[in-house]
Structure formats: C-alpha cells, structure tokens
Amino acid sequence: MASQEMEELVRRDYKEGFVTDIESDTLPPGLDEGVIAFISNKKGEPAWMLEWRLDAYRKWLKMTPPSWAHLDYPPIDYQSISYFSAPKRDEDRPQSLDEVDPKLLETYEKLGIPLHERAALAGVAVDAVFDSVSVATTFKKQLGEAGVIFCSISEAIRDYPELIKQYLGTVVPVTDNYFAALNSAVFTDGSFVFVPKGVTCPMELSTYFRINAANTGQFERTLIICEEGAQVSYLEGCTAPMRDENQLHAAVVELVTLDDAYIKYSTVQNWYPGDEDGKGGIYNFVTKRGDCRGDRSRISWTQVETGSAITWKYPSCVLRGKDSIGEFYSVAVTNGRQQADTGTKMIHIGEGTRSSIISKGISAGRSNQSYRGLVKIGPRAKGARNFTQCDSLLIGDTCGAHTFPYQEIGNSTATVEHEATTSKIGEDQLFYCQSRGISEEDAVSMIVNGFCKDVFQELPMEFAVEAEALLSVTLEGAVG
Amino acid sequence: MSDVQTFLDRLLERNAQREPEPTWIAARRQAGAARFEALGFPTRRDEAWKYTDVRAIARGDFALAADAEFSPATAAALTLPIDAHRLTFVDGIFSAALSQLEGLPSGVALLPLSRALEENHETVGGPLGRLTGVEFSPFSALNTAFTEEGAVLRLAPGTVVEKPIVLQFLSRAGEQPVMSHPRILIEAAGRSQATVIEHHIGEESAANFTNLVAEVMLDRGAILTHYKLQEAPLADLHVASIHVEQGRDSTYTSFNLNLGGSLVRTDLISELNGQGATANFYGLFYGQGRQHVDSHTLANHNAPNTYSNENYKGILDDRAHGVFNGKIMVKRDSQKIEGYQSNANLLLSDRAQIDAKPELEIYADDVKCSHGSTTGQLDEEAIFALRTRGIDRQTARGLLTLAFAGEVLEEVSLDTISERVELAVAGKLPERFNLAGLVETAVALDDE
Numbered sequence: 044m045a046s047q048e049m050e051e052l053v054r055r056d057y058k059e060g061f062v063t064d065i066e067s068d069t070l071p072p073g074l075d076e077g078v079i080a081f082i083s084n085k086k087g088e089p090a091w092m093l094e095w096r097l098d099a100y101r102k103w104l105k106m107t108p109p110s111w112a113h114l115d116y117p118p119i120d121y122q123s124i125s126y127f128s129a130p131k132r133d134e135d136r137p138q139s140l141d142e143v144d145p146k147l148l149e150t151y152e153k154l155g156i157p158l159h160e161r162a163a164l165a166g167v168a169v170d171a172v173f174d175s176v177s178v179a180t181t182f183k184k185q186l187g188e189a190g191v192i193f194c195s196i197s198e199a200i201r202d203y204p205e206l207i208k209q210y211l212g213t214v215v216p217v218t219d220n221y222f223a224a225l226n227s228a229v230f231t232d233g234s235f236v237f238v239p240k241g242v243t244c245p246m247e248l249s250t251y252f253r254i255n256a257a258n259t260g261q262f263e264r265t266l267i268i269c270e271e272g273a274q275v276s277y278l279e280g281c282t283a284p285m286r287d288e289n290q291l292h293a294a295v296v297e298l299v300t301l302d303d304a305y306i307k308y309s310t311v312q313n314w315y316p317g318d319e320d321g322k323g324g325i326y327n328f329v330t331k332r333g334d335c336r337g338d339r340s341r342i343s344w345t346q347v348e349t350g351s352a353i354t355w356k357y358p359s360c361v362l363r364g365k366d367s368i369g370e371f372y373s374v375a376v377t378n379g380r381q382q383a384d385t386g387t388k389m390i391h392i393g394e395g396t397r398s399s400i401i402s403k404g405i406s407a408g409r410s411n412q413s414y415r416g417l418v419k420i421g422p423r424a425k426g427a428r429n430f431t432q433c434d435s436l437l438i439g440d441t442c443g444a445h446t447f448p449y450q451e452i453g454n455s456t457a458t459v460e461h462e463a464t465t466s467k468i469g470e471d472q473l474f475y476c477q478s479r480g481i482s483e484e485d486a487v488s489m490i491v492n493g494f495c496k497d498v499f500q501e502l503p504m505e506f507a508v509e510a511e512a513l514l515s516v517t518l519e520g521a522v523g
Numbered sequence: 524m525s526d527v528q529t530f531l532d533r534l535l536e537r538n539a540q541r542e543p544e545p546t547w548i549a550a551r552r553q554a555g556a557a558r559f560e561a562l563g564f565p566t567r568r569d570e571a572w573k574y575t576d577v578r579a580i581a582r583g584d585f586a587l588a589a590d591a592e593f594s595p596a597t598a599a600a601l602t603l604p605i606d607a608h609r610l611t612f613v614d615g616i617f618s619a620a621l622s623q624l625e626g627l628p629s630g631v632a633l634l635p636l637s638r639a640l641e642e643n644h645e646t647v648g649g650p651l652g653r654l655t656g657v658e659f660s661p662f663s664a665l666n667t668a669f670t671e672e673g674a675v676l677r678l679a680p681g682t683v684v685e686k687p688i689v690l691q692f693l694s695r696a697g698e699q700p701v702m703s704h705p706r707i708l709i710e711a712a713g714r715s716q717a718t719v720i721e722h723h724i725g726e727e728s729a730a731n732f733t734n735l736v737a738e739v740m741l742d743r744g745a746i747l748t749h750y751k752l753q754e755a756p757l758a759d760l761h762v763a764s765i766h767v768e769q770g771r772d773s774t775y776t777s778f779n780l781n782l783g784g785s786l787v788r789t790d791l792i793s794e795l796n797g798q799g800a801t802a803n804f805y806g807l808f809y810g811q812g813r814q815h816v817d818s819h820t821l822a823n824h825n826a827p828n829t830y831s832n833e834n835y836k837g838i839l840d841d842r843a844h845g846v847f848n849g850k851i852m853v854k855r856d857s858q859k860i861e862g863y864q865s866n867a868n869l870l871l872s873d874r875a876q877i878d879a880k881p882e883l884e885i886y887a888d889d890v891k892c893s894h895g896s897t898t899g900q901l902d903e904e905a906i907f908a909l910r911t912r913g914i915d916r917q918t919a920r921g922l923l924t925l926a927f928a929g930e931v932l933e934e935v936s937l938d939t940i941s942e943r944v945e946l947a948v949a950g951k952l953p954e955r956f957n958l959a960g961l962v963e964t965a966v967a968l969d970d971e
Contacts, residue, residue: 444885
C-alpha cells in the first residue's frame with residue numbers, strides 16, 4: 044500500500060470522538076470520606092451501604108497499586124479525579140425513550156446505536172448508562188413478566204437490599220485488589236440482573252457505557268445472579284468521546300451462577316485509545332469475575348477489546364460447583380501506543396470442572412500487548428480439564444506481543460493443555476489474496492478476521508457484526 | 524536478617540584465613556557480599572521465586588569443607604563409567620587424586636579455577652563474572668562472595684575434543700552440612716567442539732548446599748554440548764545458574780537432567796548474540812518424596828536469524844513439586860527468529876504439584892515462535908492397548924512413563940547417560956518393575 048495512504052489512515056481521528064454538552068451535577072475533584080458519604084446520600088442508599096463503602100475506602104487507603112503488569116504509565120493522582128457526575132434532571136427520570144433528553148439520543152445516534160430500532164428489531168432491552176446514571180430502561184415490563192430483575196445497581200440497593208447484601212462483594216471481595224477496593228468505595232452506578240430459578244431471560248440484556256463529562260472517572264458496579272437453571276446473555280459495549288486527559292475507569296463485574304445456571308457475558312470495548320503520541324485515552328482497570336457456585340453451572344466471557352490507552356483486565360471464573368464450566372474468548376487489538384495486559388484466570392476447585400481459553404491478540408503500531416493467564420487446579424478438582432490457546436499476530440516491527448501463562452496444577456487426574464503461537468501475516472497469504480484481485484487492505488482484514496473467527500463466533504450476532512467493523516477500523520492503515 | 528548474617532559470618536571467617544589475593548578478586552568478593560546483604564534471600568514474593576521457597580537454604584548453617592578426602596572405592600562407584608577427561612571436586616574442593624587430566628589434546632586447557640588464578644589471574648579476571656554478575660540473583664552474589672574454586676575450560680580455535688569432559692561434583696556425608704560455591708568458566712574459541720558433562724552425585728546421606736554459577740562463551744561456529752546430570756543425594760540443596768553467550772553460527776545444546784536433591788533450582792540462560800546461533804534446551808526432571816525441582820530457562824534472541832528449541836519433561840510422584848518457567852525473548856529488530864518451546868508434565872500422584880509458566884516476550888514481527896505446555900496423566904487407552912498384549916497394568920504404566928521420558932532421552936547422543944537416566948527413572952517409578960529383565964525378554968523374542 045502506498046505509504047502516504049497508510050499514514051493518512053493511521054492518522055484518522057477517532058470515529059467516536061465528540062463531547063455531548065449536557066450540564067452535569069458534578070463533584071469537584073478529590074476523594075475523602077465526605078465524598079463517599081455524598082455519593083451514598085445522592086443515591087439514597089441505606090446506612091449499611093455507606094458503612095460498606097467506607098470500610099472499602101479505609102482498606103483501599105492501606106493498599107498499593109499493582110505493579111506486576113507489563114504496562115507503563117505515570118502514577119495516578121486519585122485526588123484529581125471527580126468521583127460523581129450525573130445528568131441533571133435526576134428527580135424526574137424519563138419513563139420511556141420519548142422522554143429522554145434528545146441530546147442524549149443524538150449521542151447514541153452519532154455512535155451508530157439506534158436505540159429504538161435496535162431495541163425493537165433485535166428485542167434487546169437497553170439499560171443505557173450515561174455518565175454513571177441509568178437514564179433509560181426499556182422492555183422492563185416484558186422482563187417483569189418473566190420475573191427477571193434488570194435495573195441499575197443503585198435501584199437494586201434501594202429495592203432489593205436482601206439480594207445485594209447476600210451477593211455484593213462475594214465474588215470480588217472488597218480487598219481483592221487496589222482498583223476493586225476503590226470501586227467498592229466510590230461506585231456510582233452499573234447494572235443489576237437477577238434471573239430467578241428456572242427462567243431463561245426472554246431477551247439479551249444490554250448496557251451501553253459512556254464516559255462523558257471531563258474529569259470524571261467511571262466506577263461501574265455490575266452484579267448478575269442466575270438462580271438454579273436460569274440463563275441470561277448480557278452485552279456490554281462502550282465508546283467514549285475524545286478528550287485530552289487520561290480518564291480512569293475501574294469497574295467491577297460480579298457474576299454468580301447456581302446449579303445448572305448459565306451466564307454469557309459479552310463485551311465490546313472501544314474507548315478512546317489516545318492520540319498517535321499516546322496522549323489522552325482511557326485507563327481501563329477492570330475486575331471481572333464469575334463464580335460458578337452451583338453444580339453444572341457455566342459462565343462464559345467473550346470480549347473484543349479494541350480501545351483504551353491502557354487495559355488491565357482479567358475476566359475470571361471460579362469453578363466451585365461440580366462439573367461447572369468456565370469459558371474465555373478474547374480478541375484484543377492494540378495500535379498506536381496502546382498497552383494491554385489482559386487474560387483470564389480459571390480456578391478449578393470442584394470435581395470434573397472444565398475450562399477453555401481462546402485468546403487472540405493483534406498488535407500493531409507501537410503498541411504492546413500481553414496475555415496473562417492463570418489456570419489453577421486444586422487438589423479436589425478431580426478430572427478437571429483446561430485447554431488454552433493463545434495466538435498473537437504482530438503487524439509491523441515496532442510493536443510487542445507477550446504471553447505470560449501461569450499453570451498451577453495440584454491434581455494428577457487433571458489435564459491441562461496450553462498452546463501459544465506468535466507470527467505475522469504471511470507474505471504468501473497476502474500474495475494469494477492479491478493474485479485473486481483482493482486489495483491488500485481487504486486481504487489483511489480477511490486474514491485478521493479469520494484469525495479471530497474462533498472468538499467472533501461466540502459473540503451474539505449483532506455484536507459480531509460490530510466487532511468485525513471495529514477491528515477493521517482499528518487496524519486500518521496499520522499494514523503496509 | 525539473621526539468615527543472611529549466618530552466611531556473612533562464614534565469609535568473614537573464611538576471609539580471615541585467606542592468603543593475600545589480587546585486588547580485583549577481593550573487590551568482587553566484597554561487592555558480592557554487599558549485594559547479598561542488601562537483597563537477602565529471595566522470597567515467594569519475588570516473581571522469579573514465586574513457586575520456590577528457599578527457606579531450607581536460608582535457615583541452614585553450612586560450613587565450608589576443609590579438605591577433599593574421599594574414599595577412592597566410593598568415588599569409583601559414583602564416577603560415570605565413561606572414558607573422559609575429568610576434574611573432580613569434593614564439597615567444592617579440588618581433588619587431584621580423583622581427577623584425570625592426562626592426555627589432554629593440544630589446544631585444550633582444563634584446570635581447577637584455583638590453579639588458573641595462581642598461574643595467571645588476569646586471564647581469568649576478564650571473563651569471570653562477565654555473564655553472571657552479582658546483580659543476577661542473591662545466589663549469584665553469594666557465589667561471587669565465596670568464589671575460590673571451580674573449573675576452567677578453554678578451547679583454542681578449531682580444537683575438537685573427542686572425549687567428553689566430566690566435571691564431577693561429589694557431596695560428602697558428614698556431621699556438619701557444608702556449602703560450596705563452584706564456578707564453571709568455559710571459553711570455546713571459533714569452530715571448537717566439545718562435550719562437557721557436569722555430574723553432581725554423592726554419598727547417600729549427605730545434606731549439603733551447592734550454589735553453582737557457570738558461564739559459557741561460544742565464539743563463532745563453536746559447538747558445545749553441555750550435560751547437567753544432577754544425581755545429588757536426596758537431601759542435598761542445589762542452586763545453579765548457567766549463562767551462555769553465543770556468537771555467530773554457534774550451537775549450544777543443554778541437557779538438564781534432574782533426578783536428585785531435595786531443593787533444586789536451575790536458571791539456564793542463553794544470549795543468542797550472533798546470527799545463525801542455535802540453542803537447544805532439553806530437560807528432564809523426576810521428583811519423588813518431597814523433592815522440589817525448579818527449572819527456569821530463557822532464550823534471549825538478541826540477533827536476527829537465531830534459533831532456539833526447547834523440550835522439557837517433568838515426572839512427579841508422591842508430594843513432589845515441579846516448576847517450569849521457560850521464556851523466549853525476542854528483541855526489537857531481531858527478525859527471522861524461530862523459537863520453539865515445549866513442556867510436558869506427568870503427575871503420578873494426587874499430591875504432586877506442578878507450576879508451569881511458558882512465556883513469550885516478542886518485539887519483532889517476522890518471527891515464528893510457539894510454546895506448548897501440557898500436564899496430565901497416563902493415557903488410559905494406551906495402558907489398555909498394552910494390556911491387550913498381555914502386559915500387566917503395572918508394567919504398562921511403567922513402560923508408558925519411560926516412553927514419556929524417552930522423548931527427551933532420545934536426543935541424548937551419549938548412550939551411557941541416556942541408559943543411566945532411563946534405569947534411574949525406571950528404578951524410581953512406583954511400579955518399580957524389572958526393566959532390564961523386560962529388555963532381555965524383548966531381545967530374546969527378537970532373536971527367535
């Protein structure tokens with residue numbers, strides 16, 4: 044490809060870059076117990092919740108940020124972050140999409156997420172999160188008939204305190220890690236899903252996350268519970284407007300499955316990765332963990348990570364129940380000066396537990412990407428099995444691809460397999476395509492999509508389309 | 524840090540007895556001691572020691588051996604039955620009586636470090652510590668502080684040594700456990716070739732601590748095969764680092780065969796600095812009882828067109844704990860690299876544990892690198908297949924385990940070593956079947 048054309052494509056601005064002008068009810072930067080009390084009060088939380096947050100905050104103060112990841116970024120000043128921002132009209136929240144601020148809807152339109160259309164055509168209920176407060180929830184009625192609870196975590200704390208008390212922080216304990224502790228102290232919103240015994244959620248649930256107001260970190264807290272035999276598929280997708288300072292995002296996602304339950308959690312992450320010099324961009328420090336508490340339960344994580352300046356993310360499964368199953372399918376693409384340290388943990392505790400890990404990493408530009416994973420087989424996990432495949436594709440000679448898999452195996456009846464390869468797109472593959480009249484760019488896109496196929500086929504249909512498009516946009520111009 | 528102090532006190536005692544030595548040695552000794560004092564022993568919080576607890580060493584009180592006396596009959600029984608040039612060390616001290624240095628071909632210098640220092644300390648001062656300095660680990664710092672004995676091998680350009688060179692380290696049983704800090708220095712000049720066998724063995728009830736540092740420098744086109752046959756007594760503690768520097772078109776082949784020792788840690792690092800250099804790492808470890816065997820390897824591809832190939836196999840029984848940490852590192856602009864790494868582990872007991880970490884760190888795009896790591900148990904179908912041929916379950920399991928080890932041993936070109944290790948593994952198997960008898964039967968059947 045002509046180098047000029049390539050450079051042009053590389054320089055292409057972030058497609059989703061814009062800031063919507065909505066007046067925000069925002070706290071000044073800084074963090075202390077008063078800020079936490081303010082958040083808790085603003086959310087109308089009961090006293091025990093405030094105690095829980097303060098306890099997390101006090102523990103967080105004694106912790107240190109992790110330094111083991113293959114990432115390089117300046118220390119974060121937690122006092123320069125504003126911990127609360129919400130769209131103004133909190134009191135009279137819109138009851139239907141028609142009542143939603145048209146500016147917001149416009150934002151979604153710009154993002155290519157036609158909310159009405161999507162909701163109607165695909166039958167997806169959307170709990171749209173805009174600046175930490177849910178502003179629109181659709182299909183509530185239909186979900187209600189099935190007995191499924193799908194609301195913001197703040198509502199859940201007010202309306203279902205018993206469920207929150209029972210489950211919150213049991214999968215990711217407050218002191219699990221530095222960012223999880225911080226999240227526990229200051230989380231402002233997120234989603235709560237409860238699928239009762241024997242119910243298969245009638246539609247795919249979806250939340251679109253947006254980070255908007257400048258200077259606010261986003262601290263989402265998501266909790267999904269599937270009782271015995273229940274099933275749900277949950278979609279999380281994110282984009283963010285362009286801005287100049289680094290934004291911290293430290294979310295916590297907790298999943299719980301009881302006997303025979305199944306949660307499928309899919310993510311497409313496309314936050315602002317920073318400009319070509321690596322300036323700006325989101326810091327994405329996320330703790331995601333699923334707990335297969337019940338026998339024969341199953342948790343499946345699928346992620347397509349194309350955005351963020353820095354990604355620190357290890358969606359994990361604790362396989363406690365007998366014959367429970369954990370799955371992790373990941374495509375991570377880094378370009379420019381992006382850095383990603385991502386992977387999974389599969390903790391096999393119960394007998395006959397199985398896990399599979401498929402990770403595909405694509406590095407281009409000056410980016411660095413690491414797969415970091417742990418497969419742990421406990422002494423009681425008789426007959427446990429794991430299969431791991433992690434492949435890296437390098438595009439260009441200034442990027443890096445790394446693999447750090449940990450295997451801790453303490454049971455002789457376990458079978459653990461790990462394979463990893465690193466390669467580049469073969470000249471012969473490109474030549475083959477070009478000899479058949481396919482342009483180089485299309486050929487690369489084809490090969491990359493083929494490389495990621497194992498993961499894409501795990502995504503729900505509409506996400507798969509979006510993911511493929513995202514991938515080509517992210518990599519456009521990276522190959523020459 | 525009282526653990527550290529015990530070791531430093533021993534060093535002070537030793538230093539007080541020393542003859543005056545060249546200033547550079549004294550300075551390095553001091554640097555080693557200072558570094559060791561600053562670092563202390565590694566803990567499991569150190570990433571490189573995450574799975575290995577060295578408190579058994581740190582809490583020990585090890586003296587330094589005073590002499591190299593060893594019963595010739597016992598030594599004869601322990602020595603590898605192989606026609607070789609041999610340097611023998613008893614608890615770290617050179618034993619001329621047990622060494623065989625006659626008939627060295629021209630172009631070969633093989634001598635104990637103490638003599639090399641005596642003869643011309645300046646020629647040793649340059650290469651010694653160049654690859655493994657005090658920074659590498661607390662153990663390398665400790666070794667530097669105690670440096671006094673070891674083996675020096677120099678090969679002149681084009682020299683091909685026919686007979687293997689055995690570096691024998693004997694561990695003695697005694698009332699007071701002792702420690703030794705041997706150095707191995709190998710300088711192979713252009714197109715030279717040799718086979719070095721580092722053999723660790725000793726009296727059954729010995730419980731000594733060996734802390735070895737080996738530095739191997741291969742110049743253009745040199746070929747070196749390095750066996751590390753570690754059959755140390757089961758209570759011995761063994762820490763070793765082997766650091767190799769490879770020039771253009773050189774080939775280094777390592778066989779790291781670990782059978783003995785209660786706590787064993789080996790770091791094997793190759794710097795592939797010249798184009799066309801090849802590093803082959805083969806490893807086999809067998810753990811039983813409460814043995815802990817940790818193998819770390821690192822192939823540093825610093826130049827384009829370099830190759831590394833690794834195959835490590837572990838068999839763990841009882842409550843043994845195995846660790847494998849292999850890494851392929853490709854520097855920026857080191858294009859056209861091929862790096863392969865394979866690790867397979869077999870767990871024979873429910874309480875055995877393996878921690879494996881096969882890593883890739885790659886900063887160049889035109890590379891072919893892969894690694895695979897598997898852990899599992901014997902294939903029931905393979906056992907069944909053997910049983911349908913009239914072989915009992917015990918023997919079938921034993922044969923399959925040996926076949927597993929065989930994939931590494933078949934790369935060994937010295938039959939004395941491959942057979943010895945195979946028999947040792949057969950003897951350790953829980954099935955403890957009569958391998959020699961089986962072989963005879965098979966041969967007899969073939970003859971019919």
